[in-house]
Amino acid sequence: MKRSPRIWPALAAPGATWLLALFGIPFYAVACVAFGTIDPIFRDAIPQWNPLAWDFGQANEVLQSAISGPLQGVFLRTIVYVIAAMIISFAVGFPVAYFLARHAGKHKLLLLTLVIVPFWVNYLMRMLAWVNLLSPSGLFSRFMGIFGIHYNWLDGSPITVIFGLVYGYVPFLILPMYATLERLDWRLVEAARDLGATSRQAFRLVTVPMAQAGMAAAAILIALPMFGDYYTNDLLSRSPRTEMLGNQIDFYINNSQQPQRGAVLVMMLSALLLVALSWYLRSTARYAKERVK
Amino acid sequence: MLRRDFLRNLVITTGGLVVAPSILSACGTSATSTGELVIGTPTSPTKLPTNGEAIADGLAEEKGTLEILNWADYTNPEVIADFEKLFGVTVKTSIYDTEEAAVAKLRNGTLKPDLIIGMTDTALARLVAADLLQPLNKSYIPHFSNLIDGLQSPYYDVDSQYTVAHVIYANGIAYRTDRIDSSVFTSGNGYDAMWDSAHKGKLAVLDSYRDTISLAMFQAGNNDVNTIDADILSAAQENLIRLRDSTNPKVDILSYQELPAGNRDIAFTWSGDILTALGYLPEGVSPEVLGFWYPEQTITANDFLCVPKESKVPVLAHKFIDYLLDTDVALKNQTYVGYQPALSTITVDTLLSSGTIPESLKDSLVTPEKYDSGQRLVSLSPDADALWLDVWAAFTAG
Numbered sequence A: 001m002k003r004s005p006r007i008w009p010a011l012a013a014p015g016a017t018w019l020l021a022l023f024g025i026p027f028y029a030v031a032c033v034a035f036g037t038i039d040p041i042f043r044d045a046i047p048q049w050n051p052l053a054w055d056f057g058q059a060n061e062v063l064q065s066a067i068s069g070p071l072q073g074v075f076l077r078t079i080v081y082v083i084a085a086m087i088i089s090f091a092v093g094f095p096v097a098y099f100l101a102r103h104a105g106k107h108k109l110l111l112l113t114l115v116i117v118p119f120w121v122n123y124l125m126r127m128l129a130w131v132n133l134l135s136p137s138g139l140f141s142r143f144m145g146i147f148g149i150h151y152n153w154l155d156g157s158p159i160t161v162i163f164g165l166v167y168g169y170v171p172f173l174i175l176p177m178y179a180t181l182e183r184l185d186w187r188l189v190e191a192a193r194d195l196g197a198t199s200r201q202a203f204r205l206v207t208v209p210m211a212q213a214g215m216a217a218a219a220i221l222i223a224l225p226m227f228g229d230y231y232t233n234d235l236l237s238r239s240p241r242t243e244m245l246g247n248q249i250d251f252y253i254n255n256s257q258q259p260q261r262g263a264v265l266v267m268m269l270s271a272l273l274l275v276a277l278s279w280y281l282r283s284t285a286r287y288a289k290e291r292v293k
Numbered sequence B: 001m002l003r004r005d006f007l008r009n010l011v012i013t014t015g016g017l018v019v020a021p022s023i024l025s026a027c028g029t030s031a032t033s034t035g036e037l038v039i040g041t042p043t044s045p046t047k048l049p050t051n052g053e054a055i056a057d058g059l060a061e062e063k064g065t066l067e068i069l070n071w072a073d074y075t076n077p078e079v080i081a082d083f084e085k086l087f088g089v090t091v092k093t094s095i096y097d098t099e100e101a102a103v104a105k106l107r108n109g110t111l112k113p114d115l116i117i118g119m120t121d122t123a124l125a126r127l128v129a130a131d132l133l134q135p136l137n138k139s140y141i142p143h144f145s146n147l148i149d150g151l152q153s154p155y156y157d158v159d160s161q162y163t164v165a166h167v168i169y170a171n172g173i174a175y176r177t178d179r180i181d182s183s184v185f186t187s188g189n190g191y192d193a194m195w196d197s198a199h200k201g202k203l204a205v206l207d208s209y210r211d212t213i214s215l216a217m218f219q220a221g222n223n224d225v226n227t228i229d230a231d232i233l234s235a236a237q238e239n240l241i242r243l244r245d246s247t248n249p250k251v252d253i254l255s256y257q258e259l260p261a262g263n264r265d266i267a268f269t270w271s272g273d274i275l276t277a278l279g280y281l282p283e284g285v286s287p288e289v290l291g292f293w294y295p296e297q298t299i300t301a302n303d304f305l306c307v308p309k310e311s312k313v314p315v316l317a318h319k320f321i322d323y324l325l326d327t328d329v330a331l332k333n334q335t336y337v338g339y340q341p342a343l344s345t346i347t348v349d350t351l352l353s354s355g356t357i358p359e360s361l362k363d364s365l366v367t368p369e370k371y372d373s374g375q376r377l378v379s380l381s382p383d384a385d386a387l388w389l390d391v392w393a394a395f396t397a398g
Helices: A007-011 A013-034 A057-068 A070-102 A105-120 A123-134 A139-146 A158-182 A186-194 A199-228 A231-236 A245-255 A259-292 B021-025 B077-087 B099-107 B121-129 B142-146 B190-195 B209-219 B230-247 B255-261 B271-280 B314-325 B327-337 B348-353 B359-364 B368-373 B382-396
Strands: B017-019 B037-039 B065-070 B090-095 B115-119 B163-176 B203-206 B250-252 B266-270 B290-293 B300-306
Touching: A007 A013, A013 A259, A057 A070, A057 A259, A070 A105, A070 A158, A070 A199, A070 A245, A070 B382, A105 A158, A123 A139, A123 A158, A123 A231, A158 A199, A158 A231, A186 A199, A199 A245, A199 A259, A231 A245, A245 A259, A245 B099, A245 B382, B037 B121, B065 B314, B077 B090, B077 B314, B077 B327, B099 B115, B099 B121, B115 B121, B115 B314, B121 B300, B142 B314, B142 B327, B163 B190, B163 B209, B163 B255, B163 B271, B163 B314, B163 B359, B163 B368, B190 B209, B190 B230, B190 B266, B203 B209, B209 B230, B209 B266, B209 B382, B230 B382, B255 B266, B255 B271, B266 B271, B271 B290, B271 B327, B271 B359, B290 B359, B300 B368, B314 B327, B327 B348, B348 B359
Parallel strands: B065 B090, B065 B115, B203 B250, B203 B266
Antiparallel strands: B017 B037, B115 B300, B163 B266, B163 B290, B163 B300
C-alpha cells in the first residue's frame, strides 16, 4: 500500500508545535514587552499584545545607543570576545577531538568520558573554583609566580573573561567535533597521502573540508550561549571594561526600571544570532550540495 | 552575607508626593496598578494611608510556624533558634535577592510570608499601594522605645504605622590599612582616593546606581543626591567615566569578602559591609587591616521590619519584631550580620566594648547624629530615574 504523502509533513507536527510553544510564543511575548509600557507604580513590564499599538520609543533609544552610544562598545566587545573564545576553543578542542576520533583506539570512550566528566560539575561551581585559583593568593597565581609571571587575573581583565568562556564551553565543541571526525571516511585521507599529499596538505585539503559542516555546527553551538553569557563575566571580572551584552540584558531586566530595554536587547541579540545561524544553514546546504555533485 | 541591592529601583517623588497612576500611565492597559503611591522625604514626612486595622490588643501569640521573608544571612541563626525555643514555634525563612522581585512575588501571591525583614522605604510605597501590609499594633512591641529617636517616626512612615526600623548604615570608603595610609582621606578631599590610579584593578564601587552615581557627585562637591538636573548628572557621568578609566573598578557588592581576602585595596561600600567583613578575615590576619573612612558628606539609610496583611500568625510576627528590638538580642544579631541595629540602647561604646568591633573600625559606626546629618536617597520620577539609569548605562558599558 502506498503511503499518503501527508505523512511526511505530519511527522514535523510535534517539532513544529514544540517550536511554536517554546519559541514562537515566548519570542512574541518578548516583543510585546520590548514594545510595551511599564506600570507607573510597580515598574513591571506591561506587555502590549496588540502589535498595532506597539511603542518603538525604547527600541529606538537602544538602537541609537548601539549605533553611536555606550552600547556600541558593548556590542563590539561581545563580538570580539566570542570570536576570540571560539578561535581558542577550536585551537584547544579540535586536536582533542581529532585525537579521540583517530588515535584513541579502544580507549576512545573512556578518554571521551574523562574529557567530559569535569564538566558534569555545575558551571557556577567551576567558575567559582577558578575565582579561588586565580585570586592573587590562589594556587594558579602562585604557580605562575614560580615562572616569574605575576599577573592579577581578576582585576577585570578581558583575557580572563575570554579564557573563562573557553573553559566553560569547550566541551560543547569537542563533542560535535568528535562526532563529525569519527564518521569521516578516512580512506579519502589515505588516498590523498597515497597520491603524494603531505600530511599537512591532506589535513587542509581533505580533512578540513569534510569536517566543515561539523565545525560550523560546533561553532554555532558554542557561539549562541556565549553571546548571551553574563555569569562568566560576573564571576571573573565585574568590571565595566569587560561588560558584555548579557550583562546589559541582566541589568535592564533585573535591576533597572526599564525592562523594555532589556527585551529590546534580547531581540537585537536574537537578530545577530539569526545572521550567524543563516550562515551556518547556508554553509551546510552548500556542503550537502557539493557532496551530491 | 550576600548584601542587598539597596535603594536601587525607586519610584516617584519630589516631596511627599502622591501620584495617581491613572494620570501617569495613560497607556490604556487594564493591567496597570490601581493604588496610589505615597512617598515621604526628609523635608516632607508622610503619614501613609491606613489600609485596614491593626490586630486587637491582648491576643495570645499563635503556635505553629512563622514564615519570614529575609535577605540571605541577614538574621543570626542562633537568634532565630532562641526565638523558636522561647515561644515553642518553628521559624521558616525564605530569601529574596531584590526588593523588586520580592514585591512582585508578594503581589502575585507566590510569596506569603508572615514577616518581612530588610526592605527599604523605596519598596514601602509600593507595598502600601498594593495593600500588602497591615498596620502594626505597638502594644505588642514594648521594646519599640529602644529605637533611636529619629526612627521612631521616620519620614517615610510617620508614626511607624507599618514599619519598625531594623538596621542603620552609611556609605563610605572601606580600605586595607596595610596598603593605604589613612592620611589620604584627611589631607584633602577623601573621595579623591577612589580616583587614584595607584589602586587600578584593586578598587571597587557598589553595583547600585543611585549610590555610586552619588559617589561621583560627592567627590565633585555636589550633595544633591536626588537631583533631576541633567547637567549635574552629565558631570557625574564624566566623573564616573574618569574613575573607570583610571582605576578599572569592580562593580559589585562583594567587598565585604574581597577586602578581607586581600584581593582589593579600597572600596566604596555600605558601612555595615566592613563590619560583616570581619567575619571573612583569613585566620591569623588582624582585624586592624580593615579601615573605614566615614565621609562628612554621605548617604545614610536604614531598613525595616513589616508584617504582611495576609500574615497567618500576626501576633507572633509582632512578637518577633519586639524580640529583635531587645538590646541583648540585637547585639547577638549584630555579631553575625555586621549591620548596626537602629537602637539607641546600642551605642558606639556598647559595640566597641562588646569586643566584636575593633577600635580601627570605630569610624564605620553610625551615631544618631551622623545618621541625621546624612543625605537620603529618595525615590525619583520615572523620567528622572531614566536620566540616572542612562548615566549608569554609560558607566557600566565600559
